Amino acid sequence: MDVLGVLNLGEIAQYFSKMAMFPVFDVAYYIVSILYLKYEPGSVEVSRRSPVASWICAMLYCFGSYILADIMLGECPLDYFHNNSHILLATAVWYLVFYCPLNLFYKCVAFLPVKLVLVGMKEVVRTRKIAAGVHHAHHAYHHGWFIMVITGYVKGSGVALMSNFEQLLRGVWRPESNEILNMSFPTKASLYGALLFTLQETHWLPISKSLLICLFTLFMVTSKVTMTARHSHSSPFALVESWVCHVLFGSALASEDSHDHHHCAPAASAAPASPAKTRDELNEGTRKRKAKKAE
Amino acid sequence: MDVLGVLNLGEIAQYFSKMAMFPVFDVAYYIVSILYLKYEPGSVEVSRRSPVASWICAMLYCFGSYILADIMLGECPLDYFHNNSHILLATAVWYLVFYCPLNLFYKCVAFLPVKLVLVGMKEVVRTRKIAAGVHHAHHAYHHGWFIMVITGYVKGSGVALMSNFEQLLRGVWRPESNEILNMSFPTKASLYGALLFTLQETHWLPISKSLLICLFTLFMVTSKVTMTARHSHSSPFALVESWVCHVLFGSALASEDSHDHHHCAPAASAAPASPAKTRDELNEGTRKRKAKKAE
Amino acid sequence: MDVLGVLNLGEIAQYFSKMAMFPVFDVAYYIVSILYLKYEPGSVEVSRRSPVASWICAMLYCFGSYILADIMLGECPLDYFHNNSHILLATAVWYLVFYCPLNLFYKCVAFLPVKLVLVGMKEVVRTRKIAAGVHHAHHAYHHGWFIMVITGYVKGSGVALMSNFEQLLRGVWRPESNEILNMSFPTKASLYGALLFTLQETHWLPISKSLLICLFTLFMVTSKVTMTARHSHSSPFALVESWVCHVLFGSALASEDSHDHHHCAPAASAAPASPAKTRDELNEGTRKRKAKKAE
Structure with a gap:
């Protein structure tokens, strides 16, 4: 990306972030x-x-x-x-x-x-x-x-x-x-x-x-x-989260077919499926x- | 109502609203x-x-x-x-x-x-x-x-x-x-x-x-x-409310024999009668x- | 307790109450x-x-x-x-x-x-x-x-x-x-x-x-x-509390064999025993x- 492009991007961002x-x-x-x-x-x-x-x-x-x-x-x-x-x-x-x-x-x-x-x-x-x-x-x-x-x-x-x-x-x-x-x-x-x-x-x-x-x-x-x-x-964070939670918090890894991607998808969720x-x-x-x- | 009456009423109200x-x-x-x-x-x-x-x-x-x-x-x-x-x-x-x-x-x-x-x-x-x-x-x-x-x-x-x-x-x-x-x-x-x-x-x-x-x-x-x-x-507002709610919010009109005059009395109230x-x-x-x- | 003892106690208390x-x-x-x-x-x-x-x-x-x-x-x-x-x-x-x-x-x-x-x-x-x-x-x-x-x-x-x-x-x-x-x-x-x-x-x-x-x-x-x-x-306050509550608030006296010493132990507690x-x-x-x- 050349300098001009960066400048323009900066200006656009500036303008955008000030917009009412x-x-x-x-x-x-x-x-x-x-x-x-x-x-x-x-x-x-x-x-x-x-x-x-x-x-x-x-x-x-x-x-x-x-x-x-x-x-x-x-x-x-x-x-x-x-x-x-x-x-x-x-x-x-x-x-x-x-x-x-x-x-x-x-x-x-x-x-x-x-x-x-x-x-x-x-x-x-x-x-x-x-x-x-x-x-x-x-x-x-x-x-x-x-x-x-x-x-x-x-x-x-x-x-x-x-x-x-x-x-x-x-x-x-x-x-x-x-x-x-x-x-x-x-x-x-x-x-x-x-x-x-x-x-x-x-x-x-x-x-x-x-x-x-x-x-x-x-x-x-x-x-x-x-x-x-x-x-x-389905959350775009699901995959990364699943791994991070597995490593840090010992959560079970979300299986690919799982439909409900919670924060740290549960293996044996206590809550019923619907409120998820x-x-x-x-x-x-x-x-x-x-x-x-x-x- | 003559001027004197109004004055008196004002004074009484004044006194009343200051009462401890x-x-x-x-x-x-x-x-x-x-x-x-x-x-x-x-x-x-x-x-x-x-x-x-x-x-x-x-x-x-x-x-x-x-x-x-x-x-x-x-x-x-x-x-x-x-x-x-x-x-x-x-x-x-x-x-x-x-x-x-x-x-x-x-x-x-x-x-x-x-x-x-x-x-x-x-x-x-x-x-x-x-x-x-x-x-x-x-x-x-x-x-x-x-x-x-x-x-x-x-x-x-x-x-x-x-x-x-x-x-x-x-x-x-x-x-x-x-x-x-x-x-x-x-x-x-x-x-x-x-x-x-x-x-x-x-x-x-x-x-x-x-x-x-x-x-x-x-x-x-x-x-x-x-x-x-x-x-x-029974609320003294019931009749007026019933009409206003009917016109403004499309609530059902309260029937005369209804016993529970809610705010905008319900036609088919979901809640059971007692907590009303x-x-x-x-x-x-x-x-x-x-x-x-x-x- | 002699004066010296009291002084010492005061100093210890002072030190203790200032401790980080x-x-x-x-x-x-x-x-x-x-x-x-x-x-x-x-x-x-x-x-x-x-x-x-x-x-x-x-x-x-x-x-x-x-x-x-x-x-x-x-x-x-x-x-x-x-x-x-x-x-x-x-x-x-x-x-x-x-x-x-x-x-x-x-x-x-x-x-x-x-x-x-x-x-x-x-x-x-x-x-x-x-x-x-x-x-x-x-x-x-x-x-x-x-x-x-x-x-x-x-x-x-x-x-x-x-x-x-x-x-x-x-x-x-x-x-x-x-x-x-x-x-x-x-x-x-x-x-x-x-x-x-x-x-x-x-x-x-x-x-x-x-x-x-x-x-x-x-x-x-x-x-x-x-x-x-x-x-x-079991609370160390149970006995005193039981009497005070009996006199002041008309609570039933706690029987000696009672196991749950509530604040003013109940005679006929409405709540089940476990959440107590x-x-x-x-x-x-x-x-x-x-x-x-x-x-």
């Missing part, structure tokens, strides 16, 4: 998040029975990462809610997804090509959030590496990390599984992303932040769009069918 | 709250087995609104506990309600005429709390309308919003229902009250705060006393019988 | 805590399946008291994690306990004589934590007696108070019991210790802090080491056998 997320990308984030909420079994009934509970769940899906990060850093959990425009926008999206006449809005955004674009845009926002979370924690704790990783992780994973309590709000309780025990791809990627951004922030990774944002976004968008398009939930398929990973087709039936 | 709540009204609040704790199935056994757990539950019933509001605003959840006199008073009430010889204190305060007065006084305190919560949030977030509503709501509803976790402390776990999914009258009224006080605080409602406090208190006292006297748990009757709404007669049996 | 806990005593604390985690049924499988969940649980066992106290006082729950050396040390202990080849490390530290020394050292740290918690709360709330007691209690009990949620992280849910409903010896002792240190801090107990630390440490070490050596879980044996109190032999089988 509000409102276009944020709206995409809200749409995809609330779409996943609608896929959850029982959420349509809750939206009919108790709009307040449904609205709170929608807000958790959209702003869970801010709420959790604020809790982790001992700040006001409601802090993000002073951005009235963001909340109103998310509320509008929630209303359209759940109550639009003829279910028109839902049908439009759940249409695969549209959805792929939105899913890609969501990952752009996710990467930014991870970087912002690490930066925020670095500001508060200059040498708190663990705090940086945890904050970045929480900012990237959002509602997934509190899914047990979000489900409880809808009257569902599944204690046998949670997002940390059975990490989905976005949660896992957030963890690795938070590690990378922490290394960058503490100058262990000799790369500019804007370039890292650019590269990580590229990776996330590609992976997530591919996975959504192929209705797949978590929120973001659930086969899209099945979910859509369920959601349609629920209408 | 401690100790008389606060004691009434503690008594009614801990009475409701005693009505909870199993709470008498817990008070025998583990006085510490029972005391913590009693404190949650009395000060849950302060604890929750402090959590929501990122402040010290124990902050209110530096008011030693309030805590000692509530502890005394707890001791008398649960351990008084011959159950004398309980019998006195559960005597209907006495209870009606106490219930009325509790509602006076509740309204004040909502107003204070909205004001507090307004102070911290000048344009955070959502934060104001949520803080006021939480201050008005108190322990009800964390009933799942309060029950867990007593070894009871009922995940299929919660106060947001099946709102009781006081919770719902707190939400509407918080909305009104937020509108007033942001000058959208052209009415003085003291007058609003006065009117809302009047409404709450009347409703709650009537409901307690008639052992009823929440804390404050449970038929008083049944509860008293249960509590007596538990003695 | 890091790293020797802290390591002992981490080892014993993570040992107890390994005794928990299912924790070995979790460590194989999801090292991240296992690591988080280990951190909760080691630093739960700091996290809880920070939450209670409205500070950053992750605050303690900026002590990178402490976290790295605890992580090393966690790795050695769970993944050491041939299970060598576990076998060494679970060897009774070694374990008794470590258990004794853990109690030294616990007492210090209680004193520090009360002092911290006293600094923030000068007259907040209740806040002091609660903070000291939480600092002494640590993860036990959030055991329900720690278990949930491992996919286990046992709502019918919790540490407040069925207090184990260390939790109970932490409560009494927090009371004593609060009395000392507010000058109601005419004794120097260093002497109180010294005496309380002596009591804790003796009790806990004896209980661990004898595989016993809590974390620290479980018969060590049984737990070791279970842990071995799980290997």
Whole structure:
């Protein structure tokens, strides 16, 4: 790669990492998040029975990462809610997804090509959030590496990390599984992303932040769009993880035909097979069918 | 209404909204709250087995609104506990309600005429709390309308919003229902009250705060006393809500003979009927019988 | 006791209460805590399946008291994690306990004589934590007696108070019991210790802090080491408690042959017998056998 190419790449990355997320990308984030909420079994009934509970769940899906990060850093959990425009926008999206006449809005955004674009845009926002979370924690704790990783992780994973309590709000309780025990791809990627951004922030990774944002976004968008398009939930980390976990933690090696690639795939998983398929990973087709039936 | 009448009303409202709540009204609040704790199935056994757990539950019933509001605003959840006199008073009430010889204190305060007065006084305190919560949030977030509503709501509803976790402390776990999914009258009224006080605080409602406090208190006292006297748990909002929810959220219209008027009454409620009757709404007669049996 | 003896005792107490806990005593604390985690049924499988969940649980066992106290006082729950050396040390202990080849490390530290020394050292740290918690709360709330007691209690009990949620992280849910409903010896002792240190801090107990630390440490070490050596879980408070609870709270008197000495031992406990044996109190032999089988 010649000098000019590097310069250009740097400039593009610079431009890309400064690009405003509000409102276009944020709206995409809200749409995809609330779409996943609608896929959850029982959420349509809750939206009919108790709009307040449904609205709170929608807000958790959209702003869970801010709420959790604020809790982790001992700040006001409601802090993000002073951005009235963001909340109103998310509320509008929630209303359209759940109550639009003829279910028109839902049908439009759940249409695969549209959805792929939105899913890609969501990952752009996710990467930014991870970087912002690490930066925020670095500001508060200059040498708190663990705090940086945890904050970045929480900012990237959002509602997934509190899914047990979000489900409880809808009257569902599944204690046998949670997002940390059975990490989905976005949660896992957030963890690795938070590690990378922490290394960058503490100058262990000799790369500019804007370039890292650019590269990580590229990776996330590609992976997530591919996975959504192929209705797949196999993680690109599975092979490496399987080996590392085998060497470091004595986990059994994942057999090739195994279908559920957990973090350190289990040989004799105690949990039943179904809860292993978590929120973001659930086969899209099945979910859509369920959601349609629920209408 | 002539000018003089309005002036007088304003003065009365002014006086009323400045009236000190401690100790008389606060004691009434503690008594009614801990009475409701005693009505909870199993709470008498817990008070025998583990006085510490029972005391913590009693404190949650009395000060849950302060604890929750402090959590929501990122402040010290124990902050209110530096008011030693309030805590000692509530502890005394707890001791008398649960351990008084011959159950004398309980019998006195559960005597209907006495209870009606106490219930009325509790509602006076509740309204004040909502107003204070909205004001507090307004102070911290000048344009955070959502934060104001949520803080006021939480201050008005108190322990009800964390009933799942309060029950867990007593070894009871009922995940299929919660106060947001099946709102009781006081919770719902707190939400509407918080909305009104937020509108007033942001000058959208052209009415003085003291007058609003006065009117809302009047409404709450009347409703709650009537409901307690008639052992009823039908909400005065039911009809309006039913129509609004039908139009806005496509909920089924509540049939006239329906007995459980949820927020947006369900046509085919997934939850079984019994948990729908929440804390404050449970038929008083049944509860008293249960509590007596538990003695 | 002559003047010289008292002077000497005061000096020894002074020296003892100033002694640094890091790293020797802290390591002992981490080892014993993570040992107890390994005794928990299912924790070995979790460590194989999801090292991240296992690591988080280990951190909760080691630093739960700091996290809880920070939450209670409205500070950053992750605050303690900026002590990178402490976290790295605890992580090393966690790795050695769970993944050491041939299970060598576990076998060494679970060897009774070694374990008794470590258990004794853990109690030294616990007492210090209680004193520090009360002092911290006293600094923030000068007259907040209740806040002091609660903070000291939480600092002494640590993860036990959030055991329900720690278990949930491992996919286990046992709502019918919790540490407040069925207090184990260390939790109970932490409560009494927090009371004593609060009395000392507010000058109601005419004794120097260093002497109180010294005496309380002596009591804790003796009790806990004896209980661990004898595989016993009977509390030294049982007799006094039984009488006090009988007089104050009307609890049934514990019969002499009763095996489970709860706080205010129940006559007709609603909870089944097994969950009554809590974390620290479980018969060590049984737990070791279970842990071995799980290997």
